[in-house]
Amino acid sequence: MHVELQNDLDDILSLHLDEFFDYVRSIRYGYKDQNNDLHFLTDEDFKKYEYSFSTPEQIIHNDCGWCWDISELIKLYCRENGITCKSFFLEYLSNDFHHTHTQVLACINGKWSACPDNxxxxxxxxxxFNTLEECFNWLKDLYIEYLKYVLKDNFDELKLFVKEYDCIFNQNITEDEYLNLIRN
Incomplete structure (x- = not known):
């Protein structure tokens, strides 16, 4: 089965840029738990989980992933296709609200943009954008706009953590293991 998964991954990584991102956008938004069960946004128990990191092969096999997983697939595609990219972790952590997002920014034809995900x-x-900095600022502003929409007057910029990352994540690590790696 591993050979089959690798062939699928090779096929995905060889897609033309537009086809690849069409594929990425089509992946169902969800995650695999520590028991290898899949959970999707529409599930009643979506937030009651024991997250397990999915590799690009697992994403393709399960047709499922969330931004943490999808970013690694996008970074792999960029590396395999000679596209310069940077990945960013954004987190808002308060007693009342915890939200994270990972996003890959790529330079294509001399311009930076956010890579489409699901x-x-x-x-x-x-x-x-002409520069990585301009693109990053756009991403950060968009994230803050979302947080202000959700939190209204309770938004506190001091609770926002943003960083570029380039961690290596092992298959099936837990949410806590993932967050420990990416925050440090």
Whole structure:
């Protein structure tokens, strides 16, 4: 079965840029738990989970992933296709609200943009920016706008943590293990 999964991954990694991101956007938003059961946003128990990190092969096999997993698939695609990319972790952590997001920014044809995933309605190179800094600031502002919408007057910028990351994540690590790696 591993050979079959690898062939599927090779096929995905060889897609044209637009086809690859169309594929990524089509992946069902959810996660695999420590028992290898899948959970999706529409499930009643979606937030009662024991998250387990999915590798690119597992994402393809399960047709399921959330931003933490999907970012690794996108980074692999970029590496395999000679596309410069950077990955960012955004986290808001308060006593009342905890939210995270990972996002890959890529430089294509000399312009930076957020890579489409299965949680944001972005297109590659739309919007596009001349510098990584401009693209990152757009991403951060968009995230803050979302947080202010959800939290209203309770938003506290001091509770926001943002960093570039380039961790290596092992298959099936837990949420706590993932967060410990990415925060440090």
């Amino acid at each position: 949680s944001m309605g972005t297109e590659i190179n739309d919007p596009e």
